[in-house]
Amino acid sequence: MSEPLSRRRFLQLSGAAALGATALAACGSGGGAGGDQITYWGAFQTKDLEKYFKENFIDAYNKAATGADALKVNMTVKQIETIDRLTQTAVASGSGPDLIATFGPAQTLNYVGNGNLLPLDPYVAQYGWQDAFLPWALDAGRVDGKLYSLPANLETMAVFYNPATFAQHGWKPPTTLAEFEALCQDAKGKGMVPVGAGNAEWKPATEWDVTWVWNTFAGPTALYEALTGERRWTDPVFVDAINLLKGWFDKGWFGGSTDRYFTNKNSTVYSQLAGGGAALVFNGSWAFAEIGPYFGEAAGNDATWDFAPLPSLGSGVPAGVQPLSVGAAYSINKDCAQPARAADVLNYFVTDPARQLGTLAATGLPPAPVKVAEKDFPASTDPRVRRQYLALSSGANIGYTTWTFWPPKSDTYIYEQMEKVLVGQLSPQDYCAGLDKVFQEELKAGQRPPVPAPTGA
Amino acid sequence: MAIMQVHRSAAPAARPGHAERRTRLRRAAVGFAFMAPLLVVNVVVIAAPGAMSIWYSFTDWTGLGPASFVGLDNYTNLLGDPEFHNALLHNTLWTLFFLTVPMAMGLFGAFLLSHIRRFQMLFRVAYFIPYVVATVVSGSIWESLLSPDQGIGDGLAAIGLPWLKDVNFLGDPDLALGTVAFVNTWQWWGFLVVIFLASMQAVSPQLYEAARLDGANRWREFWHITLPGIRPTLMFLGLMTVIWSFLIFDYIYILTQGGPAGSTDVLGTLLYRNAFANLQAGYAASIGVVMALVSVIAVSGFLYLRRRGWDI
Numbered sequence: 037m038s039e040p041l042s043r044r045r046f047l048q049l050s051g052a053a054a055l056g057a058t059a060l061a062a063c064g065s066g067g068g069a070g071g072d073q074i075t076y077w078g079a080f081q082t083k084d085l086e087k088y089f090k091e092n093f094i095d096a097y098n099k100a101a102t103g104a105d106a107l108k109v110n111m112t113v114k115q116i117e118t119i120d121r122l123t124q125t126a127v128a129s130g131s132g133p134d135l136i137a138t139f140g141p142a143q144t145l146n147y148v149g150n151g152n153l154l155p156l157d158p159y160v161a162q163y164g165w166q167d168a169f170l171p172w173a174l175d176a177g178r179v180d181g182k183l184y185s186l187p188a189n190l191e192t193m194a195v196f197y198n199p200a201t202f203a204q205h206g207w208k209p210p211t212t213l214a215e216f217e218a219l220c221q222d223a224k225g226k227g228m229v230p231v232g233a234g235n236a237e238w239k240p241a242t243e244w245d246v247t248w249v250w251n252t253f254a255g256p257t258a259l260y261e262a263l264t265g266e267r268r269w270t271d272p273v274f275v276d277a278i279n280l281l282k283g284w285f286d287k288g289w290f291g292g293s294t295d296r297y298f299t300n301k302n303s304t305v306y307s308q309l310a311g312g313g314a315a316l317v318f319n320g321s322w323a324f325a326e327i328g329p330y331f332g333e334a335a336g337n338d339a340t341w342d343f344a345p346l347p348s349l350g351s352g353v354p355a356g357v358q359p360l361s362v363g364a365a366y367s368i369n370k371d372c373a374q375p376a377r378a379a380d381v382l383n384y385f386v387t388d389p390a391r392q393l394g395t396l397a398a399t400g401l402p403p404a405p406v407k408v409a410e411k412d413f414p415a416s417t418d419p420r421v422r423r424q425y426l427a428l429s430s431g432a433n434i435g436y437t438t439w440t441f442w443p444p445k446s447d448t449y450i451y452e453q454m455e456k457v458l459v460g461q462l463s464p465q466d467y468c469a470g471l472d473k474v475f476q477e478e479l480k481a482g483q484r485p486p487v488p489a490p491t492g493a
Numbered sequence: 494m495a496i497m498q499v500h501r502s503a504a505p506a507a508r509p510g511h512a513e514r515r516t517r518l519r520r521a522a523v524g525f526a527f528m529a530p531l532l533v534v535n536v537v538v539i540a541a542p543g544a545m546s547i548w549y550s551f552t553d554w555t556g557l558g559p560a561s562f563v564g565l566d567n568y569t570n571l572l573g574d575p576e577f578h579n580a581l582l583h584n585t586l587w588t589l590f591f592l593t594v595p596m597a598m599g600l601f602g603a604f605l606l607s608h609i610r611r612f613q614m615l616f617r618v619a620y621f622i623p624y625v626v627a628t629v630v631s632g633s634i635w636e637s638l639l640s641p642d643q644g645i646g647d648g649l650a651a652i653g654l655p656w657l658k659d660v661n662f663l664g665d666p667d668l669a670l671g672t673v674a675f676v677n678t679w680q681w682w683g684f685l686v687v688i689f690l691a692s693m694q695a696v697s698p699q700l701y702e703a704a705r706l707d708g709a710n711r712w713r714e715f716w717h718i719t720l721p722g723i724r725p726t727l728m729f730l731g732l733m734t735v736i737w738s739f740l741i742f743d744y745i746y747i748l749t750q751g752g753p754a755g756s757t758d759v760l761g762t763l764l765y766r767n768a769f770a771n772l773q774a775g776y777a778a779s780i781g782v783v784m785a786l787v788s789v790i791a792v793s794g795f796l797y798l799r800r801r802g803w804d805i
Binding site: 120121124127128146147149150151152235236239293294295296297298299304444445447448452455456458459461 | 555556557558559640641642661663664665666750751752753754755766769770771772773
């Protein structure tokens, strides 16, 4: 499957409207239509997703908007590769859309800092957002006590595996460091790739590994302390985790070898998993939307996939940490001529569990972090997907993804410089020291997104 | 009488001069009128954003909202930024490579083609085709060809030639920059062949005939007749090579995105990352100004040599 756009970018965008594949909305002023309609910028990975979104979100809203003060939504489709740049440029020039979609709290923060957004607090009670969203998710959109964005998708990370491969080799999903390393060693000895991985299509994929290793080795509590400035990134617990990851790469456990990791594509990784060439794949729940074509009838094989919670690599860290990812959020432009109507559209796009889970079932794309119960899932929902989102909805044992809770420069540092660690140009100590320097500057400048407290197991 | 004659001759001469000036002015006005739309476009698309970029390079602009003046901070930071040094080094290596290898290939190819008559057009078209293939297409094709799993190396190994098997051209930091340059050369050198060939065909055949009568071999013909004969073209393409080499972005971004581990990072990718990932648009603008400065220096050198009388 050809995938020119990164998963992360794609799903960050896609999740933007709970559809997973859309980006953003705009209404009224500036580039919009001056208040007589709500204009919307959508960006889609495929024509099918565009069609689904148009029918189930845009057309459905317009059909329902029949009151005297109702405004129609007018969607313009943009290129998904450039929609964030287009939005940024438009907002910077004062002609931006009224409903601004971002890649999550970190990006929203930049718009807040520049005074581009309207507080959403007047609409919280009106639409019952406090009860609709998972509490931590709504809090992620608050800056200095004011709500500036609504979360539009929810992701986490897990271990994907092929049950047939596991049965053949007598493996079980690892829950501890010892089990993980034993499995990798065994797989390597059998000529397999222990962990299918690669960043050829999406350089920031390297931060996925940093994310899950830090969450499972250092643990959410240590991460929370570091994110809030109580602990430094030079702390041995973070350095040791990077050392561990580097050691695994050196052994050729990830992607086959470090140089292969740099050229492995998504198609390679999933094909290896389906064909029994790779034992595990650490990936985000966005894989639900893209893994299908490599397994079963669609791929001309009888392979299946499943996933397990992340193992615990560090002492005192419970297994099954769920690093939270809010890869998309909606806000209202301060210049919006009809902010109340924009809020109504926003509410329609992200809060209805039936619409969110219907989209998940139909497209596999992530829903907004709204409270859901088992009965809310359509019968057609893949049971594996249902299992994951029910676990996420419990709000237990949360962790932190680097692309959601780290400020922008620190986030870039994490994946750019990690490549230098992997090829031996930078030591784990220097890597963490460099991150600490960048992070402390951004923390001081108020650029760190809001961070929910850890919830424990 | 003589004075009268002078007056007579002077008076009628003054009128056409005045009329001529008016005609010239009118023609110039018409010319400017035709040029005006293009000038307006250039001012809007190039001059104004260029001036704004210079201004932003002295600010801490994030890409959103207001920008605060920070003096020379961005430029001072550039001097101490190892990523900037790394990218600048790669651009310099890239420039040196493209000033030599593809140019030499282009010259050699054109010289050989200039000596054949049959199938010349076929070769010209064959060499030129890669140049008209979209970068994203040729980049993707080469990405597959260079894949360690299903690329050239793997294919050769299958027929008993294992030397390139397991060579990861784009995944090895020591090979990646050279590999991307090779791919770009594949697209570029055919264009040079066609341009050089057109230039060579303008060199007088009599010079070659005279040289042959004097006993010159092909190499001496090339060195003493061909090269001096195409010097303006050579210099112009050299100038453009310098400018284009500092603007390189597309192949790098498509094939490696600056990786692995920054081994193919160039000023273009560094600028892009700072502007859109790090939200340091002011800093990115200062990188852009440095890139523009290289072009200004190259063009200035070109103009200086022309003023000194160089036939370029």
